[in-house]
Amino acid sequence: MNAITKRPSSLTQAQFHYCPGCGHSVVHRLVAEVIDELNIKDRAVVVAPVGCAVFADKYFDVDSIQGPHGRGPAIATGIKRAKPESIVFSYQGDGDLASIGMAEIVHAAARGENITVIFINNTIYGMTGGQMAPTTLVGQVATTAPKGRNEKLQGNPINVSEMLAQLKSAKYIERVSSDSAPNIIKAKKAIKKAFQNQLDGVGFSFVEVLSICPTNWGVTPLKGLEFLREKMIAQYPLGVFKDLTVANKEGK
Amino acid sequence: MAEKVLMKGNEALAEGAIRAGCRFFAGYPITPQNEVPEYMSWRQEEAGGAFVQAESEVSAINMLYGAAATGVRAMTSSSSPGLSLKQEGISYMAGADLPCLIVNIMRGGPGLGNIAGAQGDYTQATRGGGNGDYRTFVLAPFSVQELANFPKKAFELSEKYRVPAMILADGILGQMMEGMSFDFEPVDPKTLPQPCWAIGGKHADRARNMVFSYALGEGELEKMVLKRAERYALIERDEVIYEERDTQDAEVLIVAYGISARASIAAMNIARANGIKAGLLRPITLWPFPSKRIAELSKKVKAILCVEMSMGQMKVDVDLSVKNACPVYLHAKPGAFFPVAEEIAIAIESALKGRKDQLFNIEDLAKKAENKIYAVNNPVCKEGALL
Numbered sequence: 290m291n292a293i294t295k296r297p298s299s300l301t302q303a304q305f306h307y308c309p310g311c312g313h314s315v316v317h318r319l320v321a322e323v324i325d326e327l328n329i330k331d332r333a334v335v336v337a338p339v340g341c342a343v344f345a346d347k348y349f350d351v352d353s354i355q356g357p358h359g360r361g362p363a364i365a366t367g368i369k370r371a372k373p374e375s376i377v378f379s380y381q382g383d384g385d386l387a388s389i390g391m392a393e394i395v396h397a398a399a400r401g402e403n404i405t406v407i408f409i410n411n412t413i414y415g416m417t418g419g420q421m422a423p424t425t426l427v428g429q430v431a432t433t434a435p436k437g438r439n440e441k442l443q444g445n446p447i448n449v450s451e452m453l454a455q456l457k458s459a460k461y462i463e464r465v466s467s468d469s470a471p472n473i474i475k476a477k478k479a480i481k482k483a484f485q486n487q488l489d490g491v492g493f494s495f496v497e498v499l500s501i502c503p504t505n506w507g508v509t510p511l512k513g514l515e516f517l518r519e520k521m522i523a524q525y526p527l528g529v530f531k532d533l534t535v536a537n538k539e540g541k
Numbered sequence: 542m543a544e545k546v547l548m549k550g551n552e553a554l555a556e557g558a559i560r561a562g563c564r565f566f567a568g569y570p571i572t573p574q575n576e577v578p579e580y581m582s583w584r585q586e587e588a589g590g591a592f593v594q595a596e597s598e599v600s601a602i603n604m605l606y607g608a609a610a611t612g613v614r615a616m617t618s619s620s621s622p623g624l625s626l627k628q629e630g631i632s633y634m635a636g637a638d639l640p641c642l643i644v645n646i647m648r649g650g651p652g653l654g655n656i657a658g659a660q661g662d663y664t665q666a667t668r669g670g671g672n673g674d675y676r677t678f679v680l681a682p683f684s685v686q687e688l689a690n691f692p693k694k695a696f697e698l699s700e701k702y703r704v705p706a707m708i709l710a711d712g713i714l715g716q717m718m719e720g721m722s723f724d725f726e727p728v729d730p731k732t733l734p735q736p737c738w739a740i741g742g743k744h745a746d747r748a749r750n751m752v753f754s755y756a757l758g759e760g761e762l763e764k765m766v767l768k769r770a771e772r773y774a775l776i777e778r779d780e781v782i783y784e785e786r787d788t789q790d791a792e793v794l795i796v797a798y799g800i801s802a803r804a805s806i807a808a809m810n811i812a813r814a815n816g817i818k819a820g821l822l823r824p825i826t827l828w829p830f831p832s833k834r835i836a837e838l839s840k841k842v843k844a845i846l847c848v849e850m851s852m853g854q855m856k857v858d859v860d861l862s863v864k865n866a867c868p869v870y871l872h873a874k875p876g877a878f879f880p881v882a883e884e885i886a887i888a889i890e891s892a893l894k895g896r897k898d899q900l901f902n903i904e905d906l907a908k909k910a911e912n913k914i915y916a917v918n919n920p921v922c923k924e925g926a927l928l
Contacts, residue, residue: 332743336607337753346751352740354610354637355753357629360603363595367607370591371565371615372741393603396596 297321299330301350310510312409312467312500313341317348319477320378320407323484324351333376334368336361340382341415359390362397365404376487378405383424384414387449391423394453401458401492405483408449408495411502412521419505423447426524430507446524450497454530460492462531466499468517472527482534491534499525543722551576551715553689554644554708555584558616561693562728563642564590565615567604569597569623572656573712574646577618598623602630602643609634609641610752612739614696614730618644620712621662622653624670631705632671636754638738638769640699642692643677644708646715649877657877658712660799660850666709667828667858674766676773678706678780679827681798685719687825693725698780700736702772709827711850713800713879782825783834787813791820793893794838796859797848798824801880805848808885819889827855832862839866844892846900848885850874853901868892871901 299321307313324333333351337343339358346353352375356364361379369377386394386408397404413431414420421431421438424446428437438446454462461483465476476498483494499521501513508516548556555577558566566585568578578594585592591608595601601617608615619627624645634641647662649655669675678698682688691708699706735742740750756762787809788794797805802823812819822838824831839845844867847856853871863869872888874880888899897905 331745334741343755346753350749352744352749353751353753354607354740355751355755356603356606357633360599360606360630363600363603364607364610366593367565367567367604367609367615368611368741369607370593370604371608371611371613374743375611375741377741392596393600396600400593 297325299324299333299350301348303347305348306344307341308504310501310503310513311341312411312498315467315473316407316409316476316498316500317345319473319480320380321349322477323481326481327484327488329376329484329488332374333378336365336368336377336379338379338381338385339416340385342380342382342409343416345380359385359388360393361385361390362393362402362404362406366397366400366402369402369404376405376484378407378484380407381409382415383408383410383412383422387423387447394449395456398453398456398459398493398495401460403487403490403492405487406495407480407483408497409500410449410497410525411500412446413502413505415502415505426520448525450495450530453495458493459495459531460533461486461494463529464497464499464525464527466517466522466527468499468501468514486534497525499527543724545720545722547718548685548689548721549576549716549718550685550688550710551646552580553685553721554618554692554710554715555580557689557723558642558692559584559588559590560723560725560727561614561696562730562733563614563616563692563696564588564730565605565608565613566590566617567593567595567601567608568617569595569601569619571620571623573648573658573715574618574620574644576715577644577646598626599629602627605641605643606630606634606637606639609639610637610739611741612736614642614733616642616644616692618646620646620648621650621659624662624665628671631677632669632673632675633754634705635669635671635675635677636673637752638703639705639752640696640703641705642695642699642708643705644710647709647711655877656712658714658716658800658850658879659875659877660711660801661854661875662709663827663849663851663854664857666707667830675769676704676828678704678776680706680708681825681827682708682710682714683799683802683823684721685714685717686721688714689721690724693728702776704772704776709799711800712877777829780826781829781831781833783831784823784825786821786823788820788822788838790818791841792818792843793820793889794842794845795819795821795848795885795889796824796835796845796855797821798827798855801848801850804880804882805885807882808889811882811886812889815886815890817889817893830858830862832858835859835862836864836866839863842867845869846872846888846892848872848880848888850877850880872899873901
């Protein structure tokens with residue numbers, strides 16, 4: 290009898306602490322499968338953020354470093370430049386990447402660092418208890434926006450993928466979703482490409498994954514998925530925003 | 542014997558770091574340390590290392606965090622306001638027990654201050670500076686010669702104890718040119734052992750490594766902090782470096798580091814020519830501080846004079862060492878103003894004879910401030926006399 294699925298070898302035996310319905314568990318597994326399939330476990334380095342994914346270093350069975358809030362892309366830069374044979378990925382949430390770490394992600398992309406960034410966008414600060422994030426939708430309730438995000442007071446959400454795609458040295462930018470089986474398959478494809486790019490020396494590759502946070506949104510996972518499909522994708526359309534992978538490989 | 546050449550302090554420091562095997566540099570422009578990243582920008586490439594001009598001081602120190610975690614000799618440099626920004630990363634590196642080199646070519650402060658040399662970051666450097674319970678090595682060169690040769694010493698100390706090391710110099714040292722030579726053969730980084738804790742690279746032959754500063758389980762962080770405290774205690778016992786001049790017969794002991802020590806040597810000679818036996822103790826490690834030796838000397842001298850370009854920040858450590866065994870005085874040149882030998886010489890005499898010339902004392906300072914109350918309706922304030 291053949292096993293048709295198994296735990297990726299790039300995940301440790303540690304049990305995830307993530308809440309039911311949370312997108313991190315799914316994306317962790319996808320990243321681990323990609324590391325297995327590309328056979329890069331002995332050279333991969335995860336840069337763990339501050340936020341719900343702070344313990345990513347406990348879950349990925351690869352070299353790890355846990356960094357200050359938002360600084361993942363700078364740390365990844367240091368590792369990659371010092372040891373170019375490493376395959377370095379920064380795993381970050383939207384408070385980490387799109388707020389306190391905005392400078393680091395923009396400049397890592399602008400320099401065209403040959404790193405991979407996995408960006409989990411669930412429109413809220415999870416670890417600290419549901420505060421408003423730069424990605425929170427207008428009208429969406431948060432613990433620091435109890436009446437909902439007010440466009441006049443707090444402005445509009447930041448679409449990071451669209452923004453980074455403007456930078457000439459960013460090579461591959463795609464937004465995917467973790468809400469359904471077909472979308473998860475697409476998400477894995479994107480993640481795999483973002484790692485393959487680093488192996489091929491293509492340059493800065495970035496995958497934004499839309500995820501739900503039922504705990505802090507105060508809804509069931511199923512209601513959360515509805516919110517993602519109906520509201521989030523309207524603000525954050527899925528798709529490839531930039532792909533210079535082929536052009537770069539051919540030296541164009 | 543090594544060739545003696547004329548070099549600018551900042552460039553000698555950068556070349557010294559390269560020769561010490563430093564193969565990663567990340568930095569950000571700020572005066573008066575700009576020659577360090579400028580030199581590194583071409584020299585790292587030539588040496589096969591990496592140079593990154595970071596978008597911010599915060600990013601530079603975190604690039605250093607990543608690079609240091611791979612086990613390469615890595616450094617960053619900045620000047621005072623930049624160091625304030627770097628404290629986040631320094632705290633993380635201390636918490637992750639990573640060796641690295643951080644250089645502060647101090648300028649005037651607080652705030653934007655000015656761009657002349659100063660020593661106002663003593664407390665920040667010697668007390669950790671960032672959040673949490675930690676220390677870093679602090680080496681204080683007083684010549685271009687020492688600027689060039691201290692990076693190697695700093696890397697070695699830092700690696701031995703897995704404690705970040707800082708070189709604390711000032712804008713005068715960074716900008717001045719002097720004859721100097723390297724007192725060591727260039728280090729080939731390939732000959733340095735790969736640390737067992739390092740991450741990155743291809744490593745089929747070892748288990749994964751983890752670099753982190755957190756410990757959330759009950760009692761776990763306490764264990765980490767205590768282990769670190771043991772190392773700090775060992776460092777305080779075994780790694781104190783200082784220089785003494787003419788302390789054998791001294792009746793007044795000057796304690797001064799960096800460029801203040803240079804001026805103090807000239808002042809000491811003036812004092813001796815005038816019949817006052819002055820001696821100098823120059824701390825070379827500001828942490829660990831030469832407390833034990835200063836305590837010994839405090840029992841032999843009539844007075845101690847602290848000379849610093851800050852308002853008694855170093856004097857706090859001298860006071861803690863002396864424990865009232867003899868009077869301790871302060872001659873300070875704050876606001877990035879150069880200490881003057883003739884003025885220090887007067888301060889030496891004042892310290893010996895109980896006078897006030899060229900010394901600061903707290904009571905007199907307080908008196909000067911007492912009529913200038915910081916209230917908006919105070920008439921003095923309205924006249925604009927307060928500032």
